[in-house]
Amino acid sequence: xxxxxxxxxxxxxxxxxxxxxxxxxxxxxxxxxxxxxxxxxxxxxxxxxxxxxxxxxxxxxxxxxxxxxxxxxxxxxxxxxxxxxxxxxxxxxxxxxxxxxxxxxxxxxxxxxxxxxxxxxxxxxxxxxxxxxxxxxxxxxxxxxxxxxxxxxxxxxxxxxxxxxxxxxxxxxxxxxxxxxxxxxxxxxxxxxxxxxxxxxxxxxxxxxxxxxxxxxxxxxxxxxxxxxxxxxxxxxxxxxxxxxxxxxxxxxxxxxxxxxxxxxxxxxxxxxx
Numbered sequence: 001x002x003x004x005x006x007x008x009x010x011x012x013x014x015x016x017x018x019x020x021x022x023x024x025x026x027x028x029x030x031x032x033x034x035x036x037x038x039x040x041x042x043x044x045x046x047x048x049x050x051x052x053x054x055x056x057x058x059x060x061x062x063x064x065x066x067x068x069x070x071x072x073x074x075x076x077x078x079x080x081x082x083x084x085x086x087x088x089x090x091x092x093x094x095x096x097x098x099x100x101x102x103x104x105x106x107x108x109x110x111x112x113x114x115x116x117x118x119x120x121x122x123x124x125x126x127x128x129x130x131x132x133x134x135x136x137x138x139x140x141x142x143x144x145x146x147x148x149x150x151x152x153x154x155x156x157x158x159x160x161x162x163x164x165x166x167x168x169x170x171x172x173x174x175x176x177x178x179x180x181x182x183x184x185x186x187x188x189x190x191x192x193x194x195x196x197x198x199x200x201x202x203x204x205x206x207x208x209x210x211x212x213x214x215x216x217x218x219x220x221x222x223x224x225x226x227x228x229x230x231x232x233x234x235x236x237x238x239x240x241x242x243x244x245x246x247x248x249x250x251x252x253x254x255x256x257x258x259x260x261x262x263x264x265x266x267x268x269x270x271x272x273x274x
Contacts (some may be wrong), residue, residue: 006271008035014024014048017162020148024106027148031155040209042160047230050085051161054143058087063241065162068210068217068243069110075247078156083221084164086239094141094269102253102273105167110251111244112193112259114207114214115139115171120236124222128185128215135218136186137174140193140259140266143241144168145248169241172269184264189213191217191264193245197255205246206262214242 013026013030020027030037050060064086067078102108103221119136149158159165177184192206211217218240225233234240251257256272 003013008033008037008041010041010048013037013041013161014045014052014146017045017148018052020106021163024104025113026106026150029149029154029158029159031158035156037155037161038115039157039160042157043228043230045161046084046163046168050231053085053087053089058089060085061088062086062241063234063235063238064164064166064169064241065160065217065243066069066145066166068220069205069245069247070211071205071209072244073248076154076159078159079223080156081217081220081243082156082160082164083224084160084162084166086166087170088218088239090166091171091239092168092252094100094172094271097170098270099272099274100144100168100170100253105144107147108153108167108251108273109145109248110195111143111145111248111256112195112246112269114188114210114242115141115142115169116214116218116240116242117174117182118234118236118238118240121234122218122222124226126219128213131215131218132177132184135178137176138266140261140269141169141171141241142168142257142259142269143244144251156224157243161222169239170271173267175266183216185213187264188215191261193259193261194262195246195249197247197249199258202249202257203246205244207245210243210245217242224256
């Protein structure tokens with residue numbers, strides 16, 4: 001007799017995710033439960049999360065792309081990028097908020113990232129120069145990621161359903177693309193960063209580990225969305241965060257983290273956790 005396989009209740013799962021993100025109480029991975037959980041199920045949860053965020057008054061302002069840095073794939077057992085929504089409630093400017101509360105997140109980790117502001121909707125067949133023409137500004141900022149699953153143990157489908165582990169986005173100074181269009185393509189592929197904790201070097205990274213360039217991360221996101229029947233494509237005005245330039249590092253209250261970039265004209269950034 002064939003074994004009966006139950007389909008997961010995606011509405012209930014979306015509710016669990018939103019509740020966990022709100023209360024910071026962790027839950028068991030959906031993939032570990034008796035009714036199973038596939039990658040496609042995760043993609044079908046994403047629009048339910050968007051609806052839930054909007055229902056509580058948040059505005060969707062862009063996407064974060066996760067697991068673009070090849071150096072972290074083996075650590076998490078996730079070998080392909082995924083994405084989640086960012087909202088006006090999870091996004092702020094570092095110029096106005098240089099302090100974050102570690103207790104606002106479940107097992108928080110810090111990620112220095114390149115962020116783009118779109119001035120028009122790009123398409124997945126564009127080359128890097130054409131993609132750059134769709135970008136109004138570029139910034140070096142931080143994403144705080146978190147795990148609603150204990151110990152950062154999960155399957156790729158769980159990560160998708162958890163809004164790609166998004167916690168908060170902190171945007172550094174925005175630099176307009178237009179004055180220097182030809183230089184950005186090369187610099188985004190070759191620049192390096194150093195991440196410091198309380199003045200001590202913690203990690204090194206740069207643009208190359210994230211799918212060879214943050215611009216190529218943008219194109220990969222466009223390709224993912226072109227094949228996604230459940231979620232909308234990118235539109236003008238969206239903010240795109242392209243994934244961690246170093247490994248994601250756990251943070252604690254009392255620490256100050258600073259990132260310095262070389263080979264690209266972006267400002268140093270700092271964030272203190274309380």
